[in-house]
Structures are given as C-alpha cells and as structure tokens.
Amino acid sequence: MTRWRPISRNRLRELDGPAHYMPATSRHGETPGSPVPGPHGEEPVADGVEVRLAFAPLHKGAFGAAIGATAALLVLALTAFHLILEPGAPNLELLAVYFRGYTVSWRGAFIGAAWAFGVGFVGGWFFAFCRNLAIAISIFITRTKAELGETAEFLDHI
Amino acid sequence: MAQERTLQTVVHRINARAWGIATGLVCGLGLLIATNVLVIKGGPYVGAHLGLLATYFPGYSVTFVGSLIGFVYAFVLGYLLGRVIGTVYDWLVDRTR
Numbered sequence: 001m002t003r004w005r006p007i008s009r010n011r012l013r014e015l016d017g018p019a020h021y022m023p024a025t026s027r028h029g030e031t032p033g034s035p036v037p038g039p040h041g042e043e044p045v046a047d048g049v050e051v052r053l054a055f056a057p058l059h060k061g062a063f064g065a066a067i068g069a070t071a072a073l074l075v076l077a078l079t080a081f082h083l084i085l086e087p088g089a090p091n092l093e094l095l096a097v098y099f100r101g102y103t104v105s106w107r108g109a110f111i112g113a114a115w116a117f118g119v120g121f122v123g124g125w126f127f128a129f130c131r132n133l134a135i136a137i138s139i140f141i142t143r144t145k146a147e148l149g150e151t152a153e154f155l156d157h158i
Numbered sequence: 159m160a161q162e163r164t165l166q167t168v169v170h171r172i173n174a175r176a177w178g179i180a181t182g183l184v185c186g187l188g189l190l191i192a193t194n195v196l197v198i199k200g201g202p203y204v205g206a207h208l209g210l211l212a213t214y215f216p217g218y219s220v221t222f223v224g225s226l227i228g229f230v231y232a233f234v235l236g237y238l239l240g241r242v243i244g245t246v247y248d249w250l251v252d253r254t255r
Contacts, residue, residue, distance in 0.1 A: 056170055058172075059170070059247070059250070059251050059254065061250075061254075062246075062247050062250035062251045062254065063247055065246065065247075065250055066242075066243045066244075066246035066247035066250065067243060069242070069246050070239050070242045070243050070246070073242065074239065078214075081214070086213065089213075091210060
C-alpha cells in the first residue's frame with residue numbers, strides 16, 4: 001500500500017513559493033505541467049489531483065448525522081443514568097425548555113434523543129459547511145497569490 | 159488510479175482517534191479553565207451550578223484539585239464522544255461512496 005507522508009504548512013508554503021516558477025525552458029528536463037521537484041531536489045509531493053483530494057471537503061450530511069447521533073446518545077445516556085442509578089434529576093428536566101416533550105422518563109429519553117439528533121444534525125451540517133467554506137476561501141486566496149506571483153515579473157520583460 | 163483511490167480512502171475519512179483526543183482535550187481543558195476561573199474569582203458561593211457536575215463526575219468539585227479530577231473525567235467523556243463522531247462519520251462516508 002502506498003504510504004502518504006504528511007506535509008507541514010511551512011513546507012507547503014516553501015513548495016508554493018517563487019522557487020517553483022518554471023519558465024518554458026525546463027531546468028531538469030521537465031515539461032510544462034509535469035510535477036516539479038522540491039527546492040532541495042526531493043520527489044514531488046503532490047500533483048493536481050492529490051492536492052484537490054488533500055483539501056477534500058467534509059461530507060456535510062455524514063458529519064451532521066455523526067454529531068446528531070452522538071448528541072442523541074448523550075441525552076439517552078444521561079437520562080438513563082438518572083432513571084437507573086440516580087432517580088430524581090430536577091436540573092435535567094430543564095432540557096424541556098428547548099426540547100419540547102422531554103421528561104426524565106424512558107419515553108422522554110427517546111423524545112430528547114430525537115430532538116438532540118435534530119439539533120446535532122443541523123449544528124454538524126452547519127459546522128461542515130463553514131469548514132468547507134473556509135477551506136475553499138483559503139484555497140482561492142492561495143491560488144490567487146500564486147497566480148499573481150507567477151506574473152510578478154511580467155513588466156520586467158516589456 | 160489505484161493511488162488516487164488509496165488517497166481518497168485516506169483523505170475522505172477522518173481519524174477517529176485524533177478526533178477523540180481533540181474533543182477530549184477541548185472538554186478537559188474547557189472544564190479545567192472554567193473551574194479555575196471560578197476558583198480565582200472567589201465569592202460566597204463558588205461555582206454553585208458547575209458543582210452540579212459532581213452528580214456525573216464523582217470526586218469533582220469547584221476547587222483546584224477538583225478541576226484536575228474534572229479534567230480527567232471530561233477528557234475521557236470527550237474522547238468517547240469524539241471517537242463516536244469519527245466512527246459514525248467514517249461509516250456513513252463509506253456507505254455513501
């Protein structure tokens with residue numbers, strides 16, 4: 001199986017810098033568009049497809065469902081704890097303010113779990129959305145900077 | 159193509175253990191800091207509400223020693239929650255791919 005080595009942010013920046021600008025005439029026999037070795041002659045770390053995959057977005061639905069399931073499990077476990085081990089939980093009843101129909105009972109535990117799943121799903125979905133948006137913006141900024149960096153010498157050639 | 163598939167498998171999943179440790183640290187440090195802020199602030203009733211956590215975390219109290227005990231409990235709970243999140247996410251992503 002292929003092993004993928006992790007790459008630090010500094011190393012990425014190093015690879016992204018002007019050292020990687022490759023004019024039409026090749027330095028080491030590469031053709032334009034081929035993977036470029038690192039500044040110290042290392043193997044190329046990533047090509048276009050790999051970079052795209054490395055910044056793969058979170059699956060919003062799956063993440064929302066994962067957070068929702070965990071929240072539901074937590075509410076179920078907390079309620080069950082009070083029903084089995086420590087009867088009488090006046091403070092846990094306060095959840096009914098947000099989760100209509102919730103009570104510290106077995107029926108209420110499942111109602112609370114359903115609410116928690118819903119709230120967790122929305123929260124998780126939104127978190128994944130924000131995370132994906134942040135990644136997309138950072139990629140856009142990095143790409144724009146790289147493109148501007150590549151054309152920085154344009155005026156020198158006129 | 160095979161490499162791409164391997165990378166896809168690695169990247170599209172999240173590391174359940176790393177998630178466990180991360181959420182554990184967030185929960186643990188959150189409780190540690192919250193407790194110690196209340197301890198430092200002082201007052202007649204120090205952490206009357208936060209102290210209710212002792213119902214779930216036996217041994218926890220709104221004191222410096224209690225904050226350390228609470229850190230351990232919260233870390234373990236956070237680790238389990240993070241682990242569940244990672245495992246469920248990976249399972250769902252595998253099913254939808």
